[in-house]
Amino acid sequence: MVSRLRIFGVATATLTALAGVAGYAGTAADGHRAAWRLDYVRPTTIPFPETNPYSPAKAELGRKLFFDPILSGDGSRACVTCHRPDLAWADGRARASTRMGGDMDLHTPTLLNVAWQDGPLGWDGKFPVLEKVARAPISAPGNMNLKMRDAVSRLSADESYREGFAAAFGDPAVSEDRLEAALATYQRLIIAGKAPFDRWIGGEEGAISEPAKRGFDVFNGKGGCAGCHSGWSFTDNSFHDIGTATGTDLGRGRLMPRSVALQYAFKTPTLREIDQRTAYMHDGSVPTLEAVVDHYDKGGIDRPSRSRQIKPLNLSAREKADLLAFLATLSTEGDRDETAAVFPANAPTP
Ligand code: HEC
Ligand code: HEC
Known part of the structure; x- marks a missing residue:
């Protein structure tokens, strides 16, 4: 449901x-x-899964995480590095770039309408649900290169994140599950x-x-x-x-x-x-x-x-x-910035 x-x-x-x-x-x-x-x-x-319902505070926390290089080992990358609002939520490259400047094997998919993907995610379906995607780019050595437990301790040490997690989940505890839930909630608002x-x-x-x-x-x-x-x-x-x-x-x-x-x-x-x-x-x-x-x-x-x-x-x-x-005719006209794409006129007022 x-x-x-x-x-x-x-x-x-x-x-x-x-x-x-x-x-x-x-x-x-x-x-x-x-x-x-x-x-x-x-x-x-x-559509939001019952196990991870929408709330404005969770979406706002997810938005902050999506754009924040705190989730990469050396602070050089964030989700938005490759899923860019101004490039239709992809990266404008044939194949995604590795941290060392090479090419990955795969092309970065757009995140548009990811909320409606009711099957597995990834080109080959390696991710069962949206909540299970984020750990892969964050922890991959060639990508964001940050161990999940280090991500959790970094966020726990940050006062504004503790407040964000408290607003979203009722208490300030940071966990991998909560991090993934917040990122997923934000991404479900990325609507064509x-x-x-x-x-x-x-x-x-x-x-x-x-x-x-x-x-x-x-x-x-x-x-x-x-x-x-x-x-x-x-x-x-x-x-x-x-x-x-x-x-x-x-x-x-x-x-x-x-x-x-x-x-x-x-x-x-x-x-x-x-x-x-x-x-x-x-x-x-x-x-x-x-x-x-x-x-x-x-x-x-x-x-x-x-x-x-x-x-x-x-x-x-x-x-x-x-x-x-x-x-x-499947492309929107005008600005492709984050507010236009994520919160179009017909999206929920967060
Ligand atoms: C280096 C570029 C890069 C970064 C950084 C990156 N991604 Fe991706 N993303 C990709 C590529 C490439 C794939 C395809 C992976 C696959 O199919 O195995 C992908 C796939 C996805 C998918 C699946 C989409 C679909 O249609 O199946 C989601 C969701 C996603 N990324 C979210 C994120 C989030 C959240 C972050 C930050 C925690 C992130 N990505 C960081 C390149 C990137
Ligand atoms: C049998 C199912 C199927 C049919 C029929 C089909 N497609 Fe596709 N389409 C796919 C799949 C699967 C991919 C991705 C293939 C890959 O990544 O190697 C794709 C990829 C694409 C892409 C590239 C999208 C991207 O983001 O890279 C375009 C454009 C496209 N199809 C347009 C069309 C058009 C136009 C037709 C009709 C002439 C068509 N497709 C018929 C399944 C289909």
Whole structure:
């Protein structure tokens, strides 16, 4: 069970959205489009697990921790080093940087809409829940390089953190569990802001261009993209081999060696703010969105694990351009600072 926090002011927007959908003009071609549009209505509540319910004090503590280099051994890094609000909560790199200046094996995923990831986290699903992620970057020697027990003693020695923990949990004791709970609560407020696409779903017909609308049709129809990039967050939170990885990384297959379908399978990423992010896929191996679309058009590497949904698509040049126009409507306009992204107009007032 999850508790739900109402997103301020969105209930009315949803009603308008549904009214807008009901009013679509109905040619046969528009029929599919109208039905597809219903799958993308924004939710009105943020899901929080009952074991870690929302409170403003916990979110504020989590925010402070997320930005504070106190959680790295030499004080040089924080969560925000790689999950940057101005870079759509990723880092603008193909692969994350190690503390020594090299490249990690993996691309930094965006944290947008992480509250809605109801399956395991990480590219290969190595983290069972959001509360279990933070210890990995904090304690990894190549990353923040701070032992969890040292993190706890550092925070315990800091008066303002003792106050923060007391406000969030009722007493000032610092523990690993509390640290993770606070960080998770803050991250659940990192919500994709309203993009032109959302205004279109809400019934504003002129919010996106005609090519983008045709691209939406390709996305849901001929391209089959919505089979995995489903719903308002554009992910099924599941793992698939789309025929990209060629190296030794088996993805989910490392953890599930008996499953044929999970060899080379990685988590379907959200497509929110997709054209604002750089280098795509779990290893950042695909440099541009054009190259991503070409990959799907060709169908990737044919092997036993490859998803049956991935096959040559034979898209025309116009269909590819339409798909790209559609993907661009998933990015918000204007400033991408922390307040815009974390607390958009429709987020809870913390
Ligand atoms: C050096 C860059 C870097 C830093 C610093 C960093 N991360 Fe990450 N983060 C990554 C990478 C790379 C992954 C992918 C890891 C994987 O899949 O195994 C990731 C994955 C995640 C995920 C999973 C997202 C998903 O969609 O599955 C969460 C949540 C997360 N990080 C939160 C944090 C928090 C909280 C901190 C600070 C305690 C932090 N990160 C610090 C690079 C970083
Ligand atoms: C079988 C499920 C599936 C289908 C169908 C699918 N995708 Fe994906 N998509 C994924 C997975 C899984 C990844 C991550 C693969 C990896 O990291 O190696 C991905 C990655 C992407 C990325 C890169 C995202 C990022 O943050 O790096 C884009 C863009 C994308 N897909 C767009 C599309 C489009 C457009 C279509 C339709 C033409 C499509 N996808 C069809 C599952 C799918």
